[in-house]
Amino acid sequence: MAALWLTFVKRRASESRSFLLLHGLRLSVACIGRIALLARRFVVAVALGCLLATAAAANTGRGAGDSPVATDARLEAQGDTVRLTLTLSRPVTATATVMAGPDRVIVDLPSINFQIEPKQGRKSAGFVSGFRYGLFMADRARIILDLGQPAVVASVSVKPQRGGFGELTVELKRTSREEFAALAREEAAKTQLPSIPVERKAEGDSRRIVVIDPGHGGIDPGTQVAAIAEKAVVLAFGLKLKEQLEAQGRYRVIMTRSDDTFISLGDRVRIARGVEASLFISIHADSLAQAQDVRGATIYTGSERASDAEAARLAAKENQADAVAGLDSSEDVHDVAGILMDLARRETRSFSTIFARNLVERLGGSVKMHKVPLRSAGFRVLTAPDVPSVLIELGYMSSPKDAELLNSEGWRNQAASAVQQAIDQYFERLQAPGKAAQSKP
Numbered sequence: 304m305a306a307l308w309l310t311f312v313k314r315r316a317s318e319s320r321s322f323l324l325l326h327g328l329r330l331s332v333a334c335i336g337r338i339a340l341l342a343r344r345f346v347v348a349v350a351l352g353c354l355l356a357t358a359a360a361a362n363t364g365r366g367a368g369d370s371p372v373a374t375d376a377r378l379e380a381q382g383d384t385v386r387l388t389l390t391l392s393r394p395v396t397a398t399a400t401v402m403a404g405p406d407r408v409i410v411d412l413p414s415i416n417f418q419i420e421p422k423q424g425r426k427s428a429g430f431v432s433g434f435r436y437g438l439f440m441a442d443r444a445r446i447i448l449d450l451g452q453p454a455v456v457a458s459v460s461v462k463p464q465r466g467g468f469g470e471l472t473v474e475l476k477r478t479s480r481e482e483f484a485a486l487a488r489e490e491a492a493k494t495q496l497p498s499i500p501v502e503r504k505a506e507g508d509s510r511r512i513v514v515i516d517p518g519h520g521g522i523d524p525g526t527q528v529a530a531i532a533e534k535a536v537v538l539a540f541g542l543k544l545k546e547q548l549e550a551q552g553r554y555r556v557i558m559t560r561s562d563d564t565f566i567s568l569g570d571r572v573r574i575a576r577g578v579e580a581s582l583f584i585s586i587h588a589d590s591l592a593q594a595q596d597v598r599g600a601t602i603y604t605g606s607e608r609a610s611d612a613e614a615a616r617l618a619a620k621e622n623q624a625d626a627v628a629g630l631d632s633s634e635d636v637h638d639v640a641g642i643l644m645d646l647a648r649r650e651t652r653s654f655s656t657i658f659a660r661n662l663v664e665r666l667g668g669s670v671k672m673h674k675v676p677l678r679s680a681g682f683r684v685l686t687a688p689d690v691p692s693v694l695i696e697l698g699y700m701s702s703p704k705d706a707e708l709l710n711s712e713g714w715r716n717q718a719a720s721a722v723q724q725a726i727d728q729y730f731e732r733l734q735a736p737g738k739a740a741q742s743k744p
């Protein structure tokens with residue numbers, strides 16, 4: 304395991320683009336250009352604008368130029384067997400495991416450039432209700448097959464084809480609930496995702512550290528409305544906010560992700576704690592299929608008890624991110640306990656609330672807010688005991704008006720600059736004489 308971890312760290316460091324992910328230095332214009340180019344080449348929805356193109360091409364991810372390309376995926380059922388066949392530009396190595404709650408089969412692959420119609424994954428066959436695919440980490444991709452009934456992996460094979468192509472076949476066989484549960488327990492004990500190496504606070508740098516956390520990424524698209532994925536909307540906003548904050552020179556900004564990579568909820572919290580951030584801002588966008596007229600931004604803080612049913616629904620949905628990517632969602636992000644930590648946590652909560660109020664005030668003066676703009680619930684990503692943390696739902700992708708704004712450069716600039724003013728105001732108030740909280744953060 305240690306050797307594996309070392310290889311992982313080395314690979315990570317050697318890959319300059321994933322280095323950028325941690326250090327959050329810049330999203331190169333070249334990258335946006337490349338995504339746009341890919342979109343033009345492979346996607347028909349170019350007319351819908353850059354963001355749409357980013358969302359549609361998001362699955363191509365990094366390294367698309369040199370990774371094997373998957374051009375076709377087919378699901379076929381025959382008796383008690385379901386077979387997934389993937390056509391690849393060259394053979395790769397693959398492994399497959401089962402995971403319970405929800406029941407699924409996870410196929411791990413090296414980085415793959417998926418050029419598969421997403422609608423192919425929405426078709427069911429036998430006991431498989433559909434599949435998803437995407438980048439899981441910098442150099443790994445995943446296919447997740449959702450199971451309607453318990454099944455085991457009967458075989459995984461990759462056969463070279465004529466012309467240098469490869470064909471991956473994963474064969475699943477129906478099994479009993481008991482056998483499935485036993486196998487899933489066994490696999491869960493074996494497969495622990497290595498946490499990403501966390502950057503530490505730099506010596507001698509007195510700037511405040513703000514961590515921006517664009518939600519979802521990689522294999523987890525977040526909310527999806529038509530061709531637009533939440534992961535692309537929130538990344539575009541996060542990068543804009545970073546640009547505006549850095550232009551001031553007062554802050555050091557760290558992104559939990561700067562590209563289309565999956566980061567677990569626990570790792571997002573660990574990144575913020577590792578750099579001893581003064582603020583952690585998680586960026587999301589919501590959707591309500593049954594209420595297209597619901598609009599506006601909402602600011603959330605973490606709390607054990609949700610402020611209302613709507614906040615509880617949203618936290619449950621956002622907390623699913625790890626499970627969507629095939630991670631054991633029981634992984635605990637509360638890794639600290641004790642009376643001192645409880646005190647710190649309580650203090651951190653009050654700072655989070657102060658900042659959340661600033662956000663409502665500033666953002667509300669600039670863009671449309673939800674009619675109840677300040678709420679709280681048990682978001683796993685807001686559990687750092689020592690970093691004031693908030694989650695911004697920028698708006699509702701299910702509202703045609705909000706969706707249009709979320710995709711517009713003008714709205715993004717306006718909203719990002721309101722968030723930046725709220726950040727300035729928060730730190731200015733903390734520093735003001737007579738504030739008990741001077742020493743913090």
Ligand SMILES: [Zn+2]
Nearest residue numbers: 518525587588
């Ligand atoms: Zn989200």
